[in-house]
Structure formats: C-alpha cells, structure tokens
Amino acid sequence: MTSTVPIILDDLSKRYGTRVLWQGLSATLNPGEIAAVTGPSGSGKSTLLNAIGLLENASAGRILVGDHDLTRLRFGQARRFRRDTLGYLFQNFALVGSATASTNIRLGLVRSPGRELLTRSIGAALERVGLAGRERTPVFQLSGGEQQRVALARLIVKNPRIILADEPTASLDAGNEKLVLDVLRERTAEGAIVLIATHSAALAAAADRTLTLAPPAGISRG
Numbered sequence: 001m002t003s004t005v006p007i008i009l010d011d012l013s014k015r016y017g018t019r020v021l022w023q024g025l026s027a028t029l030n031p032g033e034i035a036a037v038t039g040p041s042g043s044g045k046s047t048l049l050n051a052i053g054l055l056e057n058a059s060a061g062r063i064l065v066g067d068h069d070l071t072r073l074r075f076g077q078a079r080r081f082r083r084d085t086l087g088y089l090f091q092n093f094a095l096v097g098s099a100t101a102s103t104n105i106r107l108g109l110v111r112s113p114g115r116e117l118l119t120r121s122i123g124a125a126l127e128r129v130g131l132a133g134r135e136r137t138p139v140f141q142l143s144g145g146e147q148q149r150v151a152l153a154r155l156i157v158k159n160p161r162i163i164l165a166d167e168p169t170a171s172l173d174a175g176n177e178k179l180v181l182d183v184l185r186e187r188t189a190e191g192a193i194v195l196i197a198t199h200s201a202a203l204a205a206a207a208d209r210t211l212t213l214a215p216p217a218g219i220s221r222g
C-alpha cells in the first residue's frame with residue numbers, strides 16, 4: 001500500500017504524573033523516509049512509538065495522518081487504523097509461539113488476497129528473510145533471530161503504510177541487522193514511513209533523519 005500522506009507530530013507531549021518525558025515535539029515524517037528515534041535509555045523512545053502506534057496516549061498535542069488525528073480516534077477507528085495502516089517490529093517479536101511461521105504472517109493481514117497468491121507471497125517473504133521453506137515450523141522452534149525474521153516477513157506481506165520498529169536489531173548479528181535495514185528500505189521505496197527507536201549508531205546513521213529525545217524535556221532534530 002503506497003502512502004501519500006505524512007505523519008505530522010504537532011506540539012506533542014507525554015508526561016507520567018509530574019514527570020515530563022518529552023514536550024513540544026513537532027516534526028513531519030514523510031512517506032519514503034526512515035526516521036531514527038534516538039536518545040538515552042528512559043528518554044521515551046518506545047513511548048513515542050507506542051503513541052504513534054495507538055498503544056498508548058499522548059498527554060497533549062496532535063498526531064496527524066491525513067484526515068485523522070490519532071490522539072482522538074475512537075475505539076473502532078483505532079482498531080481499523082491499526083489493522084489497515086500500522087505495522088510493528090518490536091523486540092519481543094509479537095508472534096504467537098505455538099502457531100507456525102505461515103499462520104503468524106497471515107494473522108497480520110487485513111484481508112486475504114486469495115489462498116494461492118497468499119501462499120506464494122508468504123513463501124517469497126520467507127525466502128527474502130532467509131527462511132525459505134519454513135512455513136510450517138512452529139515459531140517456538142525458531143531461534144530469536146529467526147523469529148525476528150518471521151516478524152520481518154509478516155511486514156513484507158502486510159505492506160503497511162507506517163512501520164514502527166522498536167530496537168528491531170537489538171538481538172541480531174551484523175548480517176541480520178543489515179537484512180532488517182534492507183527490508184525496511186524496500187518498504188520505504190514502496191512509500192512507507194518507518195520509525196526506528198534505536199541505540200544503534202549504525203541504524204541511526206543509515207536513517208534519513210533523526211529525532212533525538214533529550215531529557216528532561218528537550219528535543220533536538222537532525
């Protein structure tokens with residue numbers, strides 16, 4: 001799915017009680033762009049991804065995507081937006097361990113493109129991530145790095161307009177870190193917007209831009 005609209009963060013803030021994580025965050029993230037979200041541990045990188053990913057509320061400000069302000073979606077709208085537009089690549093993979101690789105990939109889909117086409121695209125995606133022929137393997141039988149690659153294959157098949165990747169390479173070797181970055185690049189070439197929360201200098205350097213969260217409440221942009 002090609003994205004034509006940016007994500008606009010408009011004067012966004014997050015606080016827990018009296019503690020300000022970030023405030024006055026404004027930025028425009030364009031289709032085709034990878035943005036690295038950086039900052040020290042505890043600066044709120046995951047929280048920012050979760051706010052954009054509708055997993056957590058911002059305290060103030062707006063997150064605009066086309067006609068939607070994500071901070072104001074009702075339950076049903078949020079569910080549809082998550083299903084239709086968002087893709088997640090999190091450190092804990094968010095996979096169902098007892099289900100096969102193929103089932104996990106299918107679970108992320110809005111609608112099936114038809115059984116034959118779906119089987120082919122799952123096969124191609126698994127091949128792209130170096131897991132050719134592993135469709136029927138239960139995820140719990142895969143290593144951590146292999147599970148992360150199943151999550152990557154799921155993103156390829158879903159092809160979401162917005163991808164939120166939280167420390168997507170934290171437990172991977174250099175070869176697989178490159179694979180993740182290459183696949184995310186392929187997604188942006190299709191028009192996706194990718195946000196990566198990371199401590200990896202290599203990942204941040206490979207991004208098109210950087211949002212640096214600098215506590216106690218400052219933000220710098222590169």
Ligand SMILES: Nc1ncnc2c1ncn2[C@@H]1O[C@H](COP(=O)(O)OP(=O)(O)OP(=O)(O)O)[C@@H](O)[C@H]1O
Pocket residue numbers: 016021039040041042043044045046047048197
């Ligand atoms: N529900 C909550 N209530 C209160 N504080 C919270 C809650 N969730 C997260 N925090 C705090 O918000 C801060 C930011 O957490 P977050 O995970 O977003 O940081 P991060 O920059 O991603 O950190 P790291 O690099 O260590 O993963 C942390 O200090 C955390 O303890």
